[in-house]
Amino acid sequence: MLEYTPKIREIARGLLEKGTVDVFIGYRKGSVPMMNEPVLVTDPAQTDVLHWDSHCGLNLCNYLTKRTDRIGIVANGCNSRNIVTHIIENQVKREQLYIVGIPCTGMIDHRAVKRAVNGKEIKEVQENKDTFLVIGKDFEEKFAKKDFLQDNCSVCRHRNPVEYDEMVAEPVEEQEAEDVFADVKTIEKMSPSEKQDFFTQLISSCIRCYACRNVCPLCYCPTCFVDESQPQWVGKSIDPVDTMTFHLLRAFHCAGRCTDCGACERVCPVAIPVRQFTKKLNKDTLELFQWEAGLTLEQRPALDVYRVDDYNDFIL
């Protein structure tokens, strides 16, 4: 995807020069391998910092909330679906945006790469279409990108943006084969106590840094329920019950809105696979309401409208 970079710069420069947008939001190359940094460019001469590769795994929609200026932004499939969700939820207006669509072939799982080199320090990662080269102090290893996709990217069905003003390249082929919810189905088969154990174990290392929440474009409440003091819904220590309450409630607040962009999982400093919470709700909204978040501006999300034929088996 590296080859998109010059095109992104060119588009951004044009937009800023013509005054179509006031600012352009994209990534710049990070200061450490497999990390890129969101950047806000206002000067057409500065657009050469813009960069795209397989390590752009945050969700730039997060930076749109409540902005009032005209914004150019790069968006791959999931990011564009969050932008749609943001528009529907009145966090930003479509007219403000110039969406530069990225046909995405997925992000590289930085943890898997580190595992593959046995935790040795990686000094550089060079990308070359379907492969990438990992360079360390006294090693070089070449890997196939398809073997190192982030979990959410390996099951992604919407690699191409659903909403855009201009594409940087031709759409890529969508993936079909994978069973998106295989992991969720495994958990669904567990007994309640097994599920309790599974999730307790899953979050046992959580330090309540809220990176998962804050990196998520869906979490824009002025005061999050964990920060309320009157009433205080959740304790602030690292008591496992409070930590579980946070993760479960966070996931429920994302129900019918999550695009499985994977940013939450990518940023967790203690590597908790937090998507195990949100994915179950994605599966439920798909099965119960035939709803996937952010695919259209034309329809209200499943959980903010009432339809007479809505799923209602839970009513006796």
Add this chain to the structure above:
Amino acid sequence: MKGRLFTKKEWDKALRELSKSQKIFVPAKEKDFHNFTVLDNNMEPDFDFQNTRLSPKSIVFPQSERMFEYTLDETSPDAHILKEAPKDFPPQAVVGIRPCDAHAFQIVNVNFDNPEYKDPWWVRRYRATTFVGLGCNEPCSTCFCTSVGGGPFSEKGLDILLHDLGDRFLAKAITEKGIEFLDKIGSGKEASEQTLKKAALEAEAALGKISSSVPTDRLKEKTEIELFDAPFWEKIAFPCINCGTCTYLCPTCWCFDIQDEVFRKEGDRIRNWDSCMFPLFTLHGSGHNPREKKVQRVRQRFMHKLKYYVDKYGNGVACVGCGRCVQFCPVNIDIREVFELMNGY
């Protein structure tokens, strides 16, 4: 004492023996990374690591600490009266701490143990802890300890410095506490001049392997207001998501919150790590918030570390160059660039 040599097998055995009578924290691998864990028979210490994901600060300053307990039961004569939560502070050791993290304890200690106030939990636990450092033969590319008063074999804040010589550890006691600890370990033999020389050369070589550096020389000359008003904060802050990763992983971030928690009629007053990244940190009861915007919070974190601390204690910056925030900031805000900007302004 110049140094005692232990084969790694001996060292492991001696540590395990000692762990029967006192708490010993050692690095151990969990999932994809290392953290300090209490040594027991069910786990394997792993000294072949770069650094732990979380800093060892929680060994002295736990993320959540019960301060007081109380009953709300009106039939008790002590209802509503806070009592110190009973605790003891027996000797403990952290073995394998990197020199940067030991240096961090010194930096934080001036906050918790000052002429006017002594934090009873920090002070007692800090004094009860023996810091057995492990020098860094292979520093990471994000390490910059040498720019901020440390080094891969710095002895700051350490009671013992270990040097990994392949199949053996060379142990050098630095303080009385360290001598006592080595006596408890018991075994080992006196290192030869030749071994000491080899170790010194290796330590020297490690110094040369530090590839990152940051400037600090001009931080003191600026006034707080000049740096506070500098034009670069918006740009630094733009990507920030105001999570607590940097502050919670940082070995020198010490800010905390105090909370009451009640279950039925019994309650605790607990202190928890807090973060200047969170808006709630400074929110007044009236609704006013002096650091309402993320740029203000980001500025606060860096100003605290690189300016306010410098001015207040004359003790250097409140950063030890461990590189955790550089590696794990979700959005790649790099403190090394902030050093450049602040120092160069």
Add this chain to the structure above:
Amino acid sequence: MENPYLPYPVRIEKIITETEDRNLKTFTFSFINPEHEKKFSYLPGQFAELSIAGKGEIPIGIASSPTEKGYLTFTVNKVGLVTSHLHNMKEGETMGIRGPLGNFYPWEQMQGKNIVIIGGGFAFTTLRSSIIYMLHPENRNKYEDITVVYGARTPGMLLYKQELEEWEKRDDINMHITVDATQDPTWKYNIGFVPTITEQKIKTADNAIAIVCGPPIMIKFTQPVLEKIGFPPERIILSLEMRMKCGIGLCGRCNIGDKYVCKDGPVFSLAQLRDMPPEY
């Protein structure tokens, strides 16, 4: 080892509702253990953490004067979790007080000076403490003229109404009570905002020091008035509010630059504040 976080147990002796909106109450506490009263040695301007088991702590300026022995008083505005709970408590109940905390008004520097006290709204608490302290027979001759400008939105929002009346009658203190507005035909004092009344009533800054406590908007507009009258920033003294937890400079949240409001403050001169980042 002394535990600076451990509150002294106290009993609520008396609760007075101060204002017509019933949002401000004055609590009088006595120490359950008399030893603690001896340890709690304070000067006007300091504050304490009021501690309620199960709810938490809240930093409040001490409204009583050290010359008033045997008890402590605090006037508390109902805003958050702890203060709301406190407002529902009854006389005779047990809670905790931790302190005294922070610095105090510059009592040494104030000796031999004319003292101008300017207060607004419910921030009059430590100013009450200061007035009682200075009017005490042992202290009164240490200070020259004492002038007070105190304002509230309405007459019913003034604190310590009975004491205000008593001070009005005395000749060793000049009182200028004011309200923003009132329909009350019997109101016999000033009408107008505190900065305006200050400008009318305070004629000189000679040998004078001003202590200002009030809402941010009042402080903002009073500062230039005082400077116009001739007060140099070193002789304009302010008391700040900040979210606090530990109260002893350890928990890190109440800093302004390298100063902690809880420990290095809450009292700062305007000259000091001008060297600090404007983040409060």
